[in-house]
Amino acid sequence: MNKYRIKSNFENGYNDIxxxxxxxxxxxxxxxxxxxxxxxxxxxESKERAxxxxxxxxxFSWEGxxxxxxxxxxxxxxxxxxxxxxxxxxxxTGLSSDVEIAVHQTENEKTFPSKLYKEGDSRIEVxxxxxxxxxxxxxxxxxLDHSINPDANLMLGEDMQAPGKWAGFPSHHHPxxxxxxxxxxxxxxxxxxxxxDGAVLLEHNDTVLIPPHMDHPQVPAPGYAMYFxxxxxxxxxxxxxxxxxxxxxxxxxxxxxxxxxYKDR
Numbered sequence: 601m602n603k604y605r606i607k608s609n610f611e612n613g614y615n616d617i618x619x620x621x622x623x624x625x626x627x628x629x630x631x632x633x634x635x636x637x638x639x640x641x642x643x644x645e646s647k648e649r650a651x652x653x654x655x656x657x658x659x660f661s662w663e664g665x666x667x668x669x670x671x672x673x674x675x676x677x678x679x680x681x682x683x684x685x686x687x688x689x690x691x692x693t694g695l696s697s698d699v700e701i702a703v704h705q706t707e708n709e710k711t712f713p714s715k716l717y718k719e720g721d722s723r724i725e726v727x728x729x730x731x732x733x734x735x736x737x738x739x740x741x742x743x744l745d746h747s748i749n750p751d752a753n754l755m756l757g758e759d760m761q762a763p764g765k766w767a768g769f770p771s772h773h774h775p776x777x778x779x780x781x782x783x784x785x786x787x788x789x790x791x792x793x794x795x796x797d798g799a800v801l802l803e804h805n806d807t808v809l810i811p812p813h814m815d816h817p818q819v820p821a822p823g824y825a826m827y828f829x830x831x832x833x834x835x836x837x838x839x840x841x842x843x844x845x846x847x848x849x850x851x852x853x854x855x856x857x858x859x860x861x862y863k864d865r
Contacts, residue, residue, distance in 0.1 A: 602800045606807040610634050614641065614703065617807050618779060626777040626809055627833040628706040628754070635694030635701070644689040648708035650744065650756050651690065652829060653680040654783075656699030660716060661691040667716055668695065674827050675785060679722050679758055681743050684714040702781060704754055704831050712751040717743050722757070728765070731853045733861070736766045746839040755832040755840050763824050768817040770850050772843035774832070778810035781829040789824025793817075802826070815846060 606617055612634050619629040633641055633651075635658070643649065651660070657670040660682045669680045684690060686708060692701065722743050728736030742748075742757040755776075759767050771794070784790065784804045791802035796814040810816050820826035832840045851857055 602795075602798070604795060604809045604811070605800050605802075606809070607803070608632065608805050608807065610700075610805065612636060612639070617781075618809060620707075623809060625811070626779060628704060628777075628779065628831065630705075630779050630781070630807065630831065631703045632781075632805075633692070633699075633701040633703050635692065635699035636697050637694050639694040639699075641692045641694075642689065643692075643703075644687070645705055646686045647705040648686060648753055649684050649688075649690065650704040650754055650831075651682045651692065652702040652704070652743070652756065652758075654700040654702060654829075656701075657695040658699055658701070659693040659695060661693070662688055662714055665716075669716070669718060670696075674758070674783060675760060675825065678719040678724065679717065679741050679743050680719065681717045681756070682714070683717065683744060683749070683752070683754075683756075685711045688714055702829050704756060706753050706833055708751075708753040710751040710753075712749060715749075723748075731855060732766075732769075732857070733859060735764070736769050736853070738762065738765050738767050746834065746841060750839075753834050755834060757830055759826075759828050759830065761820055761826045761828075763820055764822045766817060766819045767828075770853055771815040771817045771846040773813050773815050773846075774840055774843045775812045775838065776832050776835055776840045777812055778816075778830060778832045780808045780810060780816075782806045782808070783827045784820065785825040785827065789821055789826070791818055791820035791824070791826045 744756040793800040
């Protein structure tokens with residue numbers, strides 16, 4: 601098994617996948633919360649936290665507010681995410697049988713206003729149009745970045761890739777640590793991630809730890825769509841703004857780039 605890949609079989613409740621004690625170099629905790637109807641989860645960690653609803657109906661309660669939200673699925677619906685600073689108590693009540701939430705936590709002494717990001721609040725972009733024969737076309741959903749909340753230590757979002765479409769290419773890297781969490785549709789599918797000089801098999805519900813300065817482009821197999829949550833931990837005095845691209849591959853995304861193709865034969 602690749603040392604960067606974590607496979608999980610989720611049970612009801614909080615499933616701890618990565619944390620600062622076992623993985624100190626990543627500077628954050630990550631887990632998946634599974635709830636059934638009427639289940640209640642409470643979190644009062646003295647950390648910055650983001651609760652990203654993957655699917656299901658829940659009630660979020662924090663700072664005297666109660667909001668019911670519903671996301672039918674992760675493929676076709678925009679992100680819903682509650683983001684809070686340290687010491688804010690959050691209570692999540694399951695209102696359907698299929699609730700799944702990605703929980704992200706990290707140290708942050710700064711305070712900022714809590715916010716529930718609902719449909720329409722995230723930055724939705726279709727990237728890769730018109731270049732590389734559109735093999736890099738995918739939907740990018742940015743929930744948090746330095747421009748949205750400069751006091752946050754987390755950058756958070758989702759990608760949705762159609763079968764055979766690449767993300768993260770041209771190959772890039774950055775000094776900040778990152779965690780990816782994957783789903784395949786249909787679930788028996790797979791994808792591949794180039795991580796540095798190696799490769800990682802990607803399957804449904806896998807988590808991959810992305811070390812600083814390692815390239816990480818990826819692609820799902822034909823017929824299988826791939827969804828992944830990406831979370832980057834800003835560094836002190838060095839927030840993630842943009843990656844460093846591997847120069848030898850940059851030619852591929854130029855508008856006039858020429859590729860070998862069957863259609864040219």
